[in-house]
Amino acid sequence: MSTRSLVRRTVAAVAGGAVVAGGLMAVAPAPSAHAAPANAEAAAAAGWLADQLDETGVFSYLDPFSGTEVTDIGTTLDFGLSLLATDPDSDRVTAIAEAVGTHLEDYVGATYDATKSSAVAKAAAFYNEAGYDSMVVEGINLAERLEDSVDAEGRLGTSPNGDVYGQVWAVRTLFDLGSSKADEAAEYLIDDQRCGTAGWGYEFGGVCTSAVDGTAYVVHALLPQASLNPDAQFAVWDAVAWLKANQRADGGFGDWGVNNNGSTSEANGSGLAAWALGEAGETAEAEAAAAWVADHQLVDSPACGGAPAAGESGALGYDDQTIEDAIRFGIVPTDQQTWVIAGAQALAGLTYLPQRPGATGTVTGPTGYVHAGTSVKVDVAGLRPGLTSCLTGVGARQWLVGSSSATVLVPAGTGSHTLTLSYPGGSTTTTLKALDATKLKVKVAATLKAKKKATIKVKGLAAGESVTVTVGKKTATGTADAAGVAKVKVKVKKKGKAKVKVVGAFPDRKGKATTRVV
16 A cells, blocks of 8 residues: 555654645644543453454455355455544554455445445544545545535435435535535435434335434534534434434344334444443433443453353343353354454444442342252343353353343252352352251151151251152151251051151162051
């Protein structure tokens, strides 16, 4: 890549000059000290995403549908744009700019190509927001190409109603560059691409469907000109109102598949909505959405001996099910695309992450005794969706997501076993009291009087263990004292030799004796 054409504004300011590109002037601001990432969660997410870049510096992964390797410049730009929100001075921004430059001709076309107008708009937005005054990258003048991609009505591209996801980047960039097409592009986005009186999204089969990500991008696109353009201001207010009305009870947002049914949120929409709402000054809603994103991050847990998916600490999960799959199988090649796209877009929302409230997890198992060598169910509660926790101390370590349940294999042998639940910010325990097979001792008189109550003494029980005593056809129950002894009274009517059978809490805890009823 030609480094001369990619000098960020902070560098240009040191040279003391203003850069002119494509007839558009932008004056360089004064340089500033490197700012730290927005927070540790954003830094970890950015680190994981950076590790997914290929040797050329862009995202490439296995397409789960075609089974072929694909290069994804659009998502690489999403990562760059999110870095500009969470860590604008990061060296990774420069690295992405240089890496995308080597792929730019394939992404936007060597010459004007109307079918690649949305790609042009996103690329132009990234280089502009990253502070590159010269919009000429590898010989491609993105500012001029973007203006060529917008028609007289302000529509980007050639599709009948345009593409909202490209139009938003065109609107923001044309306004920033002072283009003569900026007003028309904004008007087209506001008047022609909204889904009635709802939000913005996509059109399929002649039906316009509002989407969280599309509406969030509209806020980002129009905010810079809202104070100058009343139509833009009203559109921002409407977009923000729609987003707030569609925020889930868990703080997140959802658009696709099972995530559009009002019960499950997802990372992309939640992160982008947090970003948009935060920019618009809706702090409470932005923080709630950002917290949802952060709760769905894979993090190392010393108490659990590592991360839920080995080697994937920092990754942002698309939703609870995606995290559960990663715990079981790892992030396999066919799932990498989902994780990368979710993380690259959701990262921006972590800009508005607050100090999250601490979780108070609980773990409860069966009351009373459990049978040694068998599996029992335990319930975990008090954890927000997406938060990972682990169960240790009984059987193999188990990872869980949010409030959930697990099956634990109780070891052989009689004894108490402490099961520990470890989660972000705390831990708690429960005790499983196990009883193994045993031969109970039965003490009964050699003769019993018919129709009179007789006392059967059973030894070898656990304190508080229930016991059932059967003499002939008569049955009675009792409970062992602290010494493990139960005294059970039974009235027997039928005379003759009688078998005495006792069974404790489980069938393999038993004993027997004989007596005579007279």
